[in-house]
Amino acid sequence: MGLSTRAIIMLMALASPPVFAAPDAMRGFQRDDARYANLRAMETRGTALFENDDFDKAMGPATRDVWHQLVAAASRVKVNGLPHPLAAVATINLASMDQIEGKNPQALAMAEKGLAMLAPFRDAYPIPWMQGLSIKGYIQSINGDVATGAQTLAEGSAYADRHFAQVDPKTLDKSDYMLKSNIAFSLAQAYSRLGRNSDAVEAQKRSMDARITGLGPHDPDTVASYYTYAQMLLRADRNAEAERYARQAVEVATAHIDTKHPSYARALEMLGILLSRTGRRVESLAYLQRAIAIKRETVGTKSLYFHYGLNNLGAILLPLERYADAEPLYIEAEKGFRAVEGEASPQAARALAFLGLIDQASGRPDEAATKLETALARVRAATTQDRDMGQRVYPHLIPVLLDLQQQDKAAAAARDYAAETAALDNSPAFALANAAMMQRWADGDPSRTAAAAQLAALLRDEQNLRDDGELADEQRAALDSILAIAADSQDAALALDAMAILAGSKIAQANRLVTERLVSDPALGERVRALQDKVRALQTADRALLRALATAGDVTATRSARDRLDAEVNGLRAAISRDYPRWAEARGGVKPDLAQVQAGLGKDEALLAVTPAFGHVYLLAISRTGARVERAAMSRAAMVALVDRLRATMTPGGMDLPAAHALYGQIFTPAILATLGKAHVLRIVPTGAFASLPFALLPERPVAAVDRDTPWLIRRYALAVQPSFAMEADKRPMQVAASRFLGVGAPMPFPAVANATPAPTLMAANQYFRGSAADDEALSHLPPLPGSADEVRGVASRYGAQGATLMLGEAASESALRALDLSTYGVILFATHGLVSGQMEGVTEPALVLSPPAPGATGEDGLLTASEVAAMRIGADWVILSACNTAAGDSAQAPAYSGLAQAFRYAGAGSLLVSHWPVRDDASAFVTLETVKGAERGLPRAVALQRAMLKLMRSSRPGAAQPYIWAPFILVGR
Structure with a gap:
């Protein structure tokens, strides 16, 4: 018999494998x-009864009664001394009902019983035979015996291929093709869990082909195979093919499928996942949120489809560091998967692992360890072959165990991680290097710093491949581990490298469209593509070397090949950086050298980097003679919560002084201060949330109220902010006459x-764009x-009528x-709104708001974007962006200064004076004038x-002592 459509859909949703046995002769039956x-x-x-479209009736007691009656009747009829095979068929159908209802132990026992009875007659009843093996394999898989399940599935898939090749296609119906497809589908899922991604792609291709043949290219179940194939291609790092099939699924669904069909929502969901994996996470949210809304309405909140949607949406929110939004999604999904699939549900275990990851990122190591260990144990009850879960859990569990000082458990987990990673058929170089580093770190091996440096090099190469600089969760977690090793061993060069990768990620995100504009130069574009091709070859060589080291292979030959490619990559990269320094700087991928950073510091200068990684914040202080990592x-x-609290409480009348001093104490530790020494000018490289922190207002000791003598950090240090570790000296002061x-x-x-829709006064920056242009309604x-x-006139007055050009009102276009x-x-000086906050990706980018274009004007939209700025030729020693941060939506993921300030630097500007928030006009004019005047007199710009x-602060202006008035100004660059 064939499964009902509803039953088939539910079996597909289970995303797990079937298993098969070898038949005996039927003896003339x-x-x-x-x-x-x-x-x-x-x-x-x-x-x-079983194929009734009414699911409740199909699964009702009447159906079970018929199958039990058939088992009894057929068992009394003997064929060659054995019960009639219809007893086995009925038993397998009962197993199917148990499986659909989540009664997995009963289903497994029933399926094994039915298969044993049917084995001598399997070629007479091939469809029930495949159905029974599918049930058995699925349950073996979710019980953790994935390797056995995969073996059985492979046998069953081969049996299905032979059977379908031998019979007349006219005798086959849709349900037969669906069963064949589902077997291959489940086999693909099992291979994926074992890390055999290439085999998974091949199996899923067979599943898709069976549906196209049996159901046609536009059937909803065929669409499901398109997006599942896309998922397997994605796991095999075949992103371009994956996106093509994901888009095909959406296009076919939109044209041919009712929006209420589960495949419609799943197609949207898969495309959203693809977009997120290729650096377009904010864009992907719309697809996933729409998919969940459709599922909520059509299949309900107890459906596995719905819980898959929650899982997938959570996976998009995690890299955006929106942990509070993701956590309830995973909690609900974990409960839902367990309710249907049982305690050993692999999907429930994955959701639990993600909850552990959130605990780790949120500073709850005990809770993280419990969840991660539980997730791993659930799928390891019967076997240790679920390597996919290990790859997900170990990189987070090992650092957490080390944080908790559980050295023995960490070392054991690290050994398992290394062994399982080496056994994967297509381990990326990153996974192999990460496993090797974790093992040496957990064992206390002195060579852990060398392993960490190798992993950092791989991450930098990966960053050079990506146009958006986006780091995945596992990469940020790996950088956290590298920084922990650097702090433990006081390896400042290693810390500098890891911090530069994290900072470069933010720079690349902010400047994606800037680099696209720069690389439109055909000569540069050709060289960049050549570099990327060579980096891919280097990654392959890295993987070969790491595998050889892990498996005692030919290390000498693989190392030689790897070193040759590494030299070629470094040569290409250096040549591009030399010939196109603006592109290299905009990508943020230049590796800093500790000695060069120290040499670039002035005699009274020091540098401090404050870098949030995954679960921790790392500090690197560098003076001309020393360095300290903490x-x-x-x-x-x-710490991010403190920054948010400080920003939220900042008003003209005060701020959260305890939060400000707590941040000072966390950052300026005794050892950090000792390293900074007697420096008067402090260059700060802040990343993530700390890019929105005005360091000047941190009090050096607890204060109850603000007055003119409050010991702010600005009294101790003249501060300059650098988005990266590139060192530049001050340009010579301007000549006033020139x-x-x-x-x-x-x-x-x-x-x-x-008839415009009401909107808040201030919104996140990306909400002022629609498609590739400005959104006039939002603006x-x-x-x-x-x-x-x-303010503009006040500054202009210093230069006189002959030396000043003003573009005000309509002229500011x-x-x-x-x-x-x-x-x-x-x-x-730009005194206007700046759209610099929020998640800037896709077609949106930081911009300054100018006057709206005249009716009928072409080539302008009233926004001066970062990529447009970068293409300009600016000779100014000073660019002042007054009240630039007027759009709401700051977040931990907002790139440093959103790329707008950097774009002016790429265009040739010397220094930038930027404000963290809108400031009073008289205060802005005062600070601007006094700073420029001081620089003209020969003072260092920070001073x-x-x-x-x-x-x-000392002036008689109202409220001038309050940080809200004087603290938002920062110097960016030289």
């Missing part, structure tokens, strides 16, 4: 023997749109800037700006800003 007509009639009656005592989550001023501000507001909600014209030769101005801020 004939299915249509007239003596067995009454048994065949009972089978027909049971099949009609891990902050607080977790990453706790300087000219350009002021752009007070743009005309975007006109209100008729019309931006508040006016009434004081910005006065893209077309007018492009008509100017910007290389002739020494100081450029000029420091003195301007201190002078503002």
Whole structure:
């Protein structure tokens, strides 16, 4: 018999394998023997009930009664001394019902019993035979015996191939093809869990082909095979093919499938997953959220489909560090999977593992260890062959166990991780290097720093391949481990390398469209593609070397091949960096050298990097003669919460002073301060959430209230912010006679749109874009800037009528700006809204808001984007972005300064003066003027800003002592 559509769908949702046995001879048995007509009639009656479109009736007691009656009747009829095979068929159907209802122990026992009875007659009943093996294999798999399940599935799939090749296709119906497809599908799932990704792709291709043949290319179940094939291709790192099939699934679903069909939502979901894996996570959220909404309405919240959707949405939120949003999704999914699949459900274990990952990232190591160990144990009850779970759990579990000082458990887990990774058929070089590092780290091996350095090199190479610089969870966790090893061994060079990769990720994210514009140069584009091809070859060589080391292979030959490719990659990379330094800097992929960083520091300068990794925050202090690496005592989550709290409480009347001092204590530890020594100028490289922290307002000791003598950090250090570790000296001060001023501000507001949807006054930056252009309706909600014209005029007054050019109101337009030769101005001030916050990806990028274009104008939209800025030629020593951070939506994932300040530097600007939040017009004009004047007198730029801020504090201006007034200003760059 064939399964009902509903039953088939549920079996597919289980995403697990079937198993098969070898038949004996049937000894002349004939299915249509007239003596067995009454048994065949009972089978027909049971099949009609089981295939009822009403699921409750199909699974009701009447159906079970018929199958039990057939078992009893057929068992009394002997064929060659054995019970009639319809007793086995009925038993397998009972097993199927038990499986669908989640009664896995009963289902497994029933399936094994039915298969044993049917074995001598399997070629007479091939479909029930395959069905029984499918049930058996599925349950073996979720019980953790994946290797055995895969072996049985492989036998069953081969049996199905032989059977379908021998019979007349006209005798086969849709359910037969579906069963063949499901066997191959389940085999693919088993192979995937074993890490045999190439075999999984091949098996899923057979599953897809069976559905196309049996159901046609537009059937909903065929669409399901498209997106599942895309998933397997993705796991095999065949991203381009994966996206093609995912898009095909959405296109066919949109054209041919009702939105209420599960395959419609799953197609949207798979494309969302693909987009997220290729660095377009925010874009992918829309697909996944829509898919969940459809599932909630169509299949309900107790469906496995619904819980898969929750799992997938959580997987998108995790890399965005939206842990609070992801956690309830995984909690609900974990419970849902267990309710249907039982305690050994691999999907429930995965959801639990993700909850452990969230605990680790949130600074809860005890809870993380419990969840990660439990997740691993659930799928290891019967075997240790579920390597997919090990690859997911071990890289997080081992560091957590070491944090908890459970050295023996960590070492045992590390050995298992290394052994299982070496056994994978297509282990990426990253996984092999990570496993090797973890084992040496857990064992306390002195060579752990060398292993960590090799892993960092692999991560840097991977970053050079990706256009968006996005780091996956496992990569950020690996960098956290590298930094922990660096701190433990005081290897400052290793810490510098890992921190540069993390900072470079943010830079690359912020500048994706900038680098796209730069690489449009055909000569550069060709060289970049050549570099990427060579990096891929190096990754393959790295994988071969690491596998040889893990398995005692030919290390000498593989090392020689790897070293040759490494030299070629470094040569290509150095040549591009030399010939196209703006592209290299925008990518953030240049490896810093500790000695060069130290040599680049002035005699009274030091550098401090504050880097949140995965679960922790790391500090690196560098002076001209020494360096110190530390891990902050607080977790990453706790420190980011302090930054958020400080920003949220910042008002003209005060701020959260305890939070500010707590941050000071975590960052400026005694050892860090000792390393910084007597430096007067402190260069800071902040990453992630710390890019939004105004370090100047951190008090050096606890204070109850703000006054003119509060011991702010700005009193001790003149501060300059660097997005990266590239060291640059101050340019020579401007010659006043040669300087000219350009002021752009007070743009005309975007006109209100008729019947516009009400929107908050300030939104995240990406909400001001629609498609590839500005969203006029969203921009019309931006508040006016009434004081910005006065601010521009106040600064301009210093340069006189002949030395200043003003673009105010309607004149503050893209077309007018492009008509100017910007290389002739020494100081450029933008007093306008800046869209720099929120998740900037896809077609959106940081931008300055100018006046809306005139009706009918082409080539402009009222936004000066970062990629447009980067293409300009600017000769200004100073670019001032006043009140640039006026759009809401700061987050831990927001790239450092959103790339807008960096874009001005790529265009040729010297230093940038940027504000963290909108500031009072008189304060902005004061700080701007005093800083520029100080620099003109020959002061280092950071010192000029420091003195301007201190002078503002001492002034008689209302509220000037409050950090809200003086603290938002930062110097970026030289």
